[in-house]
Amino acid sequence: MDNLGTTLATLRSTAPLVQCITNFVAMNVSANVLLAVGASPAMVHAREEVAEFAGLAQALCVNIGTLDPAWAEAMEMAVQVMIASGRPWVLDPVGVGATQFRRDVCARLMALRPTVIRGNASEILALAGMGGAGRGADSADPVTAAEASAQDLALRTGAVVAVSGPVDYVTDGVQAFRVANGDALMPRVTALGCSLNGAIAAFAVGQPALPATVAALAYYGLAGERAAGAAGPGSFQVAFLDALYSLTPQEVTAGAKVSRA
Ligand SMILES: Nc1ncnc2c1ncn2[C@@H]1O[C@H](COP(=O)(O)OP(=O)(O)O)[C@@H](O)[C@H]1O
Numbered sequence: 001m002d003n004l005g006t007t008l009a010t011l012r013s014t015a016p017l018v019q020c021i022t023n024f025v026a027m028n029v030s031a032n033v034l035l036a037v038g039a040s041p042a043m044v045h046a047r048e049e050v051a052e053f054a055g056l057a058q059a060l061c062v063n064i065g066t067l068d069p070a071w072a073e074a075m076e077m078a079v080q081v082m083i084a085s086g087r088p089w090v091l092d093p094v095g096v097g098a099t100q101f102r103r104d105v106c107a108r109l110m111a112l113r114p115t116v117i118r119g120n121a122s123e124i125l126a127l128a129g130m131g132g133a134g135r136g137a138d139s140a141d142p143v144t145a146a147e148a149s150a151q152d153l154a155l156r157t158g159a160v161v162a163v164s165g166p167v168d169y170v171t172d173g174v175q176a177f178r179v180a181n182g183d184a185l186m187p188r189v190t191a192l193g194c195s196l197n198g199a200i201a202a203f204a205v206g207q208p209a210l211p212a213t214v215a216a217l218a219y220y221g222l223a224g225e226r227a228a229g230a231a232g233p234g235s236f237q238v239a240f241l242d243a244l245y246s247l248t249p250q251e252v253t254a255g256a257k258v259s260r261a
């Protein structure tokens, strides 16, 4: 894939409004990530306004991290609006393997055909019905173990499916790519995966989902590489935000480590 940075340039010139129905842990982190990327975040989830707001948003990010029944209903209401207007929405199945409630809500959301599903390897395995060793929000499986499940999910749902980890895997069920950018401190900062989904949603505005997702992953990983060398997760998080903000489209194109799988 060439010129991955052009997607970032497009995003920054349009500053898309991204609605996030996300968890309490990720709200602040995701909003800061989206602002650093160049998008405009809004965390809106009350059933009384969620559909009306979705009519204003250019993309939607749905995350089940701190789920409750009212939020689950609100997610479906917002998604219906995005579907009706052909705008992208991204699903993050946080900890889906842990409880029946999460599995049921994700099954309903997957039936609404997400544009992109991004999770860690344990989450993608669980979503595909293949078990997975994850017990909570963190992965306990290697990315390679979830590649077949990602392909299966993509074919079943029509979504682009991304498995994040040391080397990310992205597929639409037909083509597949690996993205080798990133840093080992990224999974040591909470909500960086959740916030990645907001970035993917912003990249997918007006762009085909597969290259947009690959570009978002490469850019995000490059920001991790630029932040590397921090003393630990605390200063890494600050440096990571600065790196998202300062990376140029040209640097993304030049630094992306993307290969066909
Ligand atoms: N060990 C690692 N080395 C480099 N990058 C990583 C590593 N683990 C995760 N990442 C990156 O961190 C980001 C979040 O992914 P991940 O930690 O898998 O999500 P989650 O927080 O949902 O489990 C992705 O951009 C991914 O590429």
Ligand SMILES: Cc1ncsc1CCOP(=O)(O)O
Pocket (backbone or CB within 6 Å): 023, 025, 026, 065, 066, 094, 137, 138, 189, 190, 191, 192, 193, 194, 195
């Ligand atoms: C710790 C935690 N608990 C519920 S949601 C959440 C955040 C998970 O964020 P991420 O998947 O990006 O690490």
Ligand SMILES: [Mg+2]
Pocket (backbone or CB within 6 Å): 092, 094, 119, 120, 137, 193, 194
């Ligand atoms: Mg996650």
